[in-house]
Amino acid sequence: MARTRRPVVPGWFTGGGDTDGGGPGAENFRLLGTRCGACGAVFFPRVDSFCRNPGCAGTELMEVPLSRRGTVWSYTDGRYRPPPPYVSDPEVPWQPYTLVAVELAAERMVVLGQAAPGVTVADLRVGMPVEVVPGVLGEDAETVWTTWWWRPVPQDDRRRA
């Protein structure tokens, strides 16, 4: 029986279909935040009940897709296995993952995420353009847990942009 693809948290991203990384349809993938109808403040992770701007009494927040591309604010990696609730198989030797903090110009915010597999700290520089792509955090018997990955914008695209 095919495993179900489920977002690791519901409502944080959309699109991308069944692709992982940069496959077909990846260009539709977006992180989802919310925007306050009263003051325009943007939130990620989403805030749905009350605007967190202390100068705003807004309670109507609309879902908005965040920018697909940003620039690297900073990056690091995890050379040791993190504790639960991160899920990893203790029987399998630990493979370091890379974390990227990405500055989104339009939203004027920084969003953290894992880098796409194969992207190491040696591939990254502060200020480098990156884009969000659909990813897989892990799988178990019934479920493929989907997430978002950041990856450097391919050179060809950068020249076009």
Added chain:
Amino acid sequence: MTADVAVLGTGMHAWGKWGRSFVEYGTVAARAALADAGLEWGDVQSVVGADTVRGGYPGYVAGATFARALGWQGARVTSVYAACASGAQAIAAARAQILAGLADVVLVVGADAAPKGFFAPAGGDRPDDPDWLRFRLLGATNPAYFGLYARRRMALYGDTAEDFARVKVKNAAAGALNPYARYRKPVTAAEVAASPVVADPLRLLDICATSDGAAALVLCGPEYARRRGVADPVRIRAVSTVTPRYPRTDLDLPDIATDSAAAVPEPPVAFRPSIARAAYEEAGLGPDDLSLAEVYDLSTALELQWYEDLGLCAEGEGAKLLRDGATALGGRLPVNPSGGLASFGEAVPAQAIAQVCELTRQLRGQAGARQVPGARAGIAVNQGLFGHGSAVVAVR
């Protein structure tokens, strides 16, 4: 400013991995602080505990736990949780009670028996908890955040891995002189460079360990101190417990994203510098008046950040201040003369109290081989998870 409270006594349990209960560590520290103050436990009218997790019960405990261990005697009790700022908030609560006239003399205690390795959130599926989310979604440990900031400093200011190692070398040299420190051996830059990378660009010796430990203070009003024959006590002149201002634009533990500055411009002063600024304003002094500073060196790179956030130098010039030797023992403004978390490790509820123990010893001239000559004023600064600022200014 007449709102000073006096530090009548300090006490600590040596830090390490002792494998015993936090209650035992805290009780040892409390008895030492009482002895230092020349008081009996029965003289204490209020006990304030900085909280930790008591195994087997789903909650945070401290104040009453120490009151029971020392022997129930009917004192007023308070327990405070503010993550790494718990100790400073316990001091703030004690000070408020003294200034409000609710108690003349208050015992403040923080103690912990920390787990080995990475700190981790409490168990269960809790997707409404940012701390749970950052581990579940990203595997982002505390050192991951330290690594992001270290790498950012390298890109922005030209800091190098060698600069970070210099912080460890400096703090280890001071810690070697402190009998309460867990690590009491000098460390070389080569040893830092040879330690394994934990979170690029930071290595094992760039990051503080988790420890067992305890610290305690006996605080009282100036009049009470005089009656005890202490005419010129070390005084706590300010305690800053500020929160950030929206939009908070520094990515920090445990958040996955910053606030957006698209609708509201970012505040003129960021969170960490605002912690020190509030304490300076309350104390009526500034960075030029300091003789020493104790800062939360969770990582070597973070200590450099604190230099700038405390106003000891301009933004981006932390590494230069360090390279010039200003912040070493014997320098113009020694930072972490106790040895810092680099030498102690982290025992969360105890650390901010331990910082004030060090300020007190330095201001009394009792710091032995690590004494800062003629110390008159010091600041201790840290930051607790989830938006807890904390700084304490002590003067003599």
